[in-house]
Amino acid sequence: MLMITGATGALGKLVTARLADRDDIVVGTRAPAPGQRRVDFDDPSSLDLTGVDTLLVISAGAAEDDVVAARHDAVISAAERAGVGHLVYTSLSGDGDHLTYALAHRWTERRLRRSTLNWTVLRNGLYAEFLAAIAAPGPDGTVAAPLGEGRLAAVAREDLADVAVRVATDPAPHAGRTYELVGEQALGGADLAAAVGGRYEPGTLAATRHAVTASGDALPFQVPMLLSTYSAIAGGFLDGTSVTDNQLRALLGRAPRSALEVYAATAAR
Numbered sequence: 001m002l003m004i005t006g007a008t009g010a011l012g013k014l015v016t017a018r019l020a021d022r023d024d025i026v027v028g029t030r031a032p033a034p035g036q037r038r039v040d041f042d043d044p045s046s047l048d049l050t051g052v053d054t055l056l057v058i059s060a061g062a063a064e065d066d067v068v069a070a071r072h073d074a075v076i077s078a079a080e081r082a083g084v085g086h087l088v089y090t091s092l093s094g095d096g097d098h099l100t101y102a103l104a105h106r107w108t109e110r111r112l113r114r115s116t117l118n119w120t121v122l123r124n125g126l127y128a129e130f131l132a133a134i135a136a137p138g139p140d141g142t143v144a145a146p147l148g149e150g151r152l153a154a155v156a157r158e159d160l161a162d163v164a165v166r167v168a169t170d171p172a173p174h175a176g177r178t179y180e181l182v183g184e185q186a187l188g189g190a191d192l193a194a195a196v197g198g199r200y201e202p203g204t205l206a207a208t209r210h211a212v213t214a215s216g217d218a219l220p221f222q223v224p225m226l227l228s229t230y231s232a233i234a235g236g237f238l239d240g241t242s243v244t245d246n247q248l249r250a251l252l253g254r255a256p257r258s259a260l261e262v263y264a265a266t267a268a269r
Helices: 010-018 065-082 102-113 128-134 157-169 189-195 205-215 222-234 248-252 259-267
Strands: 002-005 025-029 054-058 086-092 118-124 177-181
Touching: 002 010, 002 157, 010 054, 010 157, 054 065, 054 157, 065 086, 065 102, 086 102, 086 157, 102 118, 118 157, 128 222, 128 259, 157 177, 157 248, 177 248, 189 259, 205 222
Parallel strands: 002 025, 002 054, 054 086, 086 118, 118 177
Antiparallel strands: none
């Protein structure tokens, strides 16, 4: 049996949709529908992994580091107790170590290495769809995100779902492997603006911090996360050049989707 956690999130929905015709899949979620299993990382007593052969853990990263680490420790410990054969974890690309939210991912990777489980780590690059959110064009098409002259090796979420399905449905060949999965085309602000027929006028981090804080749309811990993303892109740390063994194309078995096209399509919605 393959269990998928985080199945109600954007990546998890894509993964479960690809496996909908299989009868050996179980979805673990905080608020399960009929036929699903309750799995709440904040309630370790709910982590019933009985009968699970392979566990695909989609990162529960939308929280403070200590909360994320506790969640991931709970599910790894539950997997060890239940005798799960293999755990596949969706992490963050290696070039993302400058991001404030990298620590919880690296902590989880270390916890897996020290565990009794067979494991595989999928180090996912930042989504092209996420780029459409943090560098969305304004009404007149202007992209004003503080990306400087930096570029992001963004990757289509659907490609990462395809890789996750491939690895999780046949995990044995991938045991003990950590795969870097970033886009092959690094996108800068000018590229984004051109794709939506606009122009690129980068703002500043200070102005962005003020706007995000004033909007009330972000929780306090999310503001530094967002700003660190802009800083890492602008600083040239996320353009893919430091990833020496990108396995995206190999694990897909085809060329990756165009991240720029995904960005433009998402921004147009």
